[in-house]
Amino acid sequence: MPDPDAGPARCRPWPTRRLPPGVAMTGLLEINELCVRVPRPGALWQRLGGRNPPPLEILCGVTLDLAAGETLALVGESGSGKTTLARAIMGLQPFCAGSIRFEQAVLTGRGRRRWHRLRRRAAMIFQDAVASLSPRLTVGRLVTEPLSIHGRPMGDRAAEAGRLLSMVGLSPDMAGRYPRELSGGQARRVTVARALAMEPRLVIADEPTAGLDVSVQAEILNLMTGLQRDLGVAYLLITHNLAVVRHVSHRMAVLYLGHLVEVGATAAVTARPRHPYTAALLASEPSIDPARRPAGPALDGEVPSLFDRPPGCAFHTRCRRATDLCRTLQPQFLPVDTGHVVACHHPLD
Amino acid sequence: MGVALLSIGIAVVAGTLIGLVAGYGPRWLGMLLLLVLDTISSLPMIMFALAVLTLLGPGLWTLVGTIAFFTIPGYARLVRAQTLALRDSPFIQAERSMGAGFPRILFIHLLPNVIGPLLVVMTMDIPVVIGLEAGLSFLGIGIQPPTPSWGSMLNDGFVFIRNTPLLVVFSGLPIVLATLSFTFLGEALRERLDPATRRG
């Protein structure tokens, strides 16, 4: 147990306890105690005096693993660090502590060659599909872009593009189009095709259905599940849509202000959330059944600013169960069930 | 007119390179280049051009070099701003996540998106530089006689402005026509390019 008087633990590594591997058969991706901090430039006189304010803690000691062929959903409100985690895994965001192990190769902050390898074996789908497509390239060129980056021989570029496009349910005729001529759903499919071009083991999908109509959302989700079944790719699915999480993910991890608060099998977590935040998140989701209207919002207030991170348990400012202990001491991760861990001093029953 | 095209061509190439480096390179280099560019644009162009041309002696290449030197900052700043706006955009992030290298990102993904607005500004600049060149010749420090120049013709006429005003009017007309036609050419080009760049 850390000393309760130590004050707010700023990015102190979490007590090292590996997560129970859950459904993991072969670890594809292991994230260990990952911390991301960004320096906060102070005022001029502060900089001259060499007294910069403490850096912003975006992610604090995140430990997660992902098995081949499974879907892990990462949920949390905006500002919880979901996208930062995804970017860190892809080597787009430097991290200050911790490690990422992908297919047994350890990746730290430096070393371009290793990231290069990861980028060949893993792919990311960005939140804004149209904006993530280079606007001056044709769709055919875009989907084959990873192949040419990694110098993968492809007999006929057009044929390869056609194959990738038809894999995601688009007509090969689309190859000549430009990103701005695509609809939201089509652009999304193109990004999926591009992500699958190198036959990756892992696809990180950042809000893959944000801004899409329900029917298109259903098509994209079906596409992703189908491809997982056929190709065995693992997904790290980042979303704030709990209905989607429940529908497509095997396990879920809940992030709050850069801390993981609960990890477990989706069915277990949604049926019986143990962290008050997870419970509130689940209760906030408007039900499609008018008969089950909530009496009031399950959670008051908003996520605190990163500039003003609360000491102790980051969630205590909004938690109805918070005690003095929560206000001073960061909770540790504790297993509550097989493959189900929670970081809370007073977990729900 | 050859002077104008030549100097703008040089300025565009140099400005693009500097702008790309300033926008995509390390932060300190960007700031340093920005300071240098600001300094150049803070130098009063015509006065400086006057000084340079008299000191180095008037000549075609001195003229071209001076004009190019002073038009570089405009292009470099434009390219830098565009690059800065694009460097954190999702599609560049996506390229990086696929493992694309620096030259690939720079030349295949950034440059084509920067070149549209650059062309537009370029065509708008040609008439300005034509005017400038004529102006310098008018002051007697551009292209030297006996090479004929619209500006020096004007200067010959200006001496007699009160007696034969028509001389001035007519020797000024080609300049007006040239600058105007280039401008409207540029406008037409802009109208063709702009919707595409906007949507893209």
Add this chain to the structure above:
Amino acid sequence: MADNVLDIGDLHVSYATDRGPLRVLRGVGLTVATGGITGIVGESGCGKSTLIAAILGLLPGNAEIGGGSIRLDGQELLGLDEAGMRLLRGNGLALISQNPMAAFNPVLTIGRQLTDIQYRHAIPTALKRQRIVDMFVRVGIVDPERRLAAYPGQLSGGMLQRVAIAAALLTRPRLLIADEPTTALDVTLEAQILALLRAQHGTTILFISHHLGAVATLCDQVAVMYAGTVVETGPVAKVFADPRHPYTRRLIAADPGHLAIGGGLLPTIPGRVPDLTQPPSGCVFAPPAAWRWRGDAGP
């Protein structure tokens, strides 16, 4: 008719395009009962935004109203001139827009903008500011006095949406139009905003959303729009429990929210929304012949 604040009958609106008129609204009929909350659901391109613009008289220049009527408390709005319309906006009609971040002018303070919308009232500025503070308290904004001096960029999205609601309520609207007010927000904030809107008893609200859960949570009545027409309308409980129109049925089925346990594939809506430059005659939903889907016999 007096118990309906809004009464839209057979409204036709089309946009002039290069390919001929795009008929976005084709005979929309809709009523909003006094003091009630009516929801409109539909996917993008179904004409929701055009409908709002038509009610507010803010249709773009290339739009043409082809017929029908929009009555606010019995007063016909179509044919009203710009001055008459402006008298109604911010007086009888108020709008909460989709993206709270974009809804406020970024370079003016919140206090300034909320004072400006009370320009009709000939009361001292201090009193106007007091009214804003009172309203901020009512919509649950903590530290209301300080928020007056803040610029929109300094507030969070959830806070700004509360400010937007306060702004709308300040005008004591007869009809409050909420255009996807929770789309840009997190679930927890969405729940808070829905609860807040629910708590404004007596305010008539027209709530537009593509989120079925939000409509189910908030509204009394619902109208389902597809391709420029209202395909089904009725009390929320009835429509969601027992949808009669095939489109409504598929829309609800495609929403993963209705499935308690995940896995498998989601039902989708095959085919495309018809091209509204050449709308089909008869039922708009009929044309895709490929409607057959999982043994469903169709309409």
Add this chain to the structure above:
Amino acid sequence: MTGFLIRRLFLALGVVLGATVAIFLLVYAIPGDPVTVALGPRATAEMRAHYRVLMGLEQPLPVQLWRFLTRVAQGDLGTDIWSGLPVTTILWDALPHTVALACAGLGTALFLGIALGCVGAAAKGSLADHVIGVLSVSFIALPPFLVAIYSLLIFAVTLNWFPAIGAGEAGNLGARLHALVLPAFAVGLGWVGYIARIVRSSLIEVMREKYMETARAFGLPPGMILSRYALRLALVPVISIVGVGFGSLLSGSVFAEIIFARPGIGRVVYDAVLARNYPVVSGAVVVTAGLYALAMLVTDLVTGLLDHRTHAAL
């Protein structure tokens, strides 16, 4: 805000310093012996040696540069080779004429440009908009010195409405203003077109923003919407252009000053260049660079007032 100001101030100082070094190096790099250039080929060896020591030319480059910079920092720009007057005095006499010309030109340009831009944006797509568009483009394209010559020809020589040359009698404000009209017109015309275009496009862009729709949805009066909600933001790019423009306006005034024979800095530099009077040239460059830096600083302050978000940008 304070931090922003200080940073901008440092940048302005850096720019002036850079300009000073640049002009120094340029003079240093003159082909041929500066002494010969200054004194002419007939000077005796003794005179040259004396002058060389006087100017500190026997010192190594960094020492000379340092001396030059310290002198400039103390406000000493050297001595006119021909008249023997301090360069500062000469420039100080010429400065008001140039500043007045630049301000008048810019003022006209701003007034006309904003008005035309507003009309263009309000009546988008109409005949008036097209006419304004074509006019603006033509204004930009016309070289300022031609505008000066033609306006001189039309309004001074032919119509005789305005004086053709000079800056007006000293002390007579009316005469001074009268003499300022044509040069200001010549200097500012190109900027009218430029500003009109920017105002038009940025107004149209701002009008499309979501918050403008909100303002309309609340029934705010159109006048208030235009002035308080739209123009304020639409003017931000205009102001930053004007800051850059002030510099080119200053140097653009060279032509106007020569053609209208006004005793401004441009005229002084032109004469000094022809006479190879280097101290005056370099002094003028330093002063104009200072004015430019000042204009940029003011611009940044004004944009900061109009849009508080710009503080964070630098």
